[in-house]
Amino acid sequence: PKTWKRWATADREPIGQWSFGRATLLGDAAHPTTQYMAQGACMAMEDGVTLGEALRVNNNDFIKAFDLYQRSRVARTARIVLSSREMGRIYHAKGVERLVRNDLWKGRTPERFYDAMEWLYGWNVNNCLATD
Ligand SMILES: Cc1cc2nc3c(=O)[nH]c(=O)nc-3n(C[C@H](O)[C@H](O)[C@H](O)COP(=O)(O)OP(=O)(O)OC[C@H]3O[C@@H](n4cnc5c(N)ncnc54)[C@H](O)[C@@H]3O)c2cc1C
Numbered sequence: 001p002k003t004w005k006r007w008a009t010a011d012r013e014p015i016g017q018w019s020f021g022r023a024t025l026l027g028d029a030a031h032p033t034t035q036y037m038a039q040g041a042c043m044a045m046e047d048g049v050t051l052g053e054a055l056r057v058n059n060n061d062f063i064k065a066f067d068l069y070q071r072s073r074v075a076r077t078a079r080i081v082l083s084s085r086e087m088g089r090i091y092h093a094k095g096v097e098r099l100v101r102n103d104l105w106k107g108r109t110p111e112r113f114y115d116a117m118e119w120l121y122g123w124n125v126n127n128c129l130a131t132d
Contacts, residue, residue: 009034011085014078019066026051031077036087039080039120047073050128057129072130079119 011034018025027044047069054069055062093101 011081014074014081016074017070018074019070022062022066024051024066024069030073031081033077033081034084034088036091037080037084039084043077043080046123046128047077049125053125053129068129071132072128076123 010032012032014031018030024030026047028040030047031043033040033043050072051065051069054065054072058065058068089097090101
């Protein structure tokens with residue numbers, strides 16, 4: 001790029017309740033995350049799909065659907081928030097921590113890097129709802 005812009009990025013401790021009666025949260029409002037996993041918009045889209053499915057299986061009963069939606073999404077999105085935070089720490093490690101990081105990743109192929117993210121793939125509209 002010819003120019004660039006400095007962005008302030010921040011996350012928030014994950015919270016377990018997004019739904020309050022007939023209101024619920026989605027996307028950054030529910031689970032703001034740092035950028036290190038590039039998943040903020042992806043999670044917002046997954047939220048939207050899950051919310052639609054939760055409404056469909058509950059025949060548009062908002063209270064039941066919002067509860068199911070929240071149960072289906074909190075752990076996965078919190079994992080993104082916490083993993084992204086950890087990734088930022090790894091990327092920006094200094095001093096001895098940086099040496100440990102370099103040692104841990106020495107010789108690791110790009111393919112093996114993605115092994116650690118297997119849990120992220122495989123999500124789809126047919127398995128997006130919590131079953132417990
Ligand atoms: C520099 C940068 C790079 C990123 N790169 C990636 C990436 O590679 N991959 C990825 O998945 N994510 C990425 N993200 C994250 C992604 O952009 C966000 O997670 C995503 O946009 C969140 O969507 P959202 O709909 O929840 O919120 P937003 O996109 O913030 O939408 C909220 C909307 O609500 C509007 N609004 C706010 N208050 C009011 C009000 N009172 N009344 C009416 N409207 C209101 C806002 O104007 C805004 O349009 C990046 C973010 C940044 C900043």
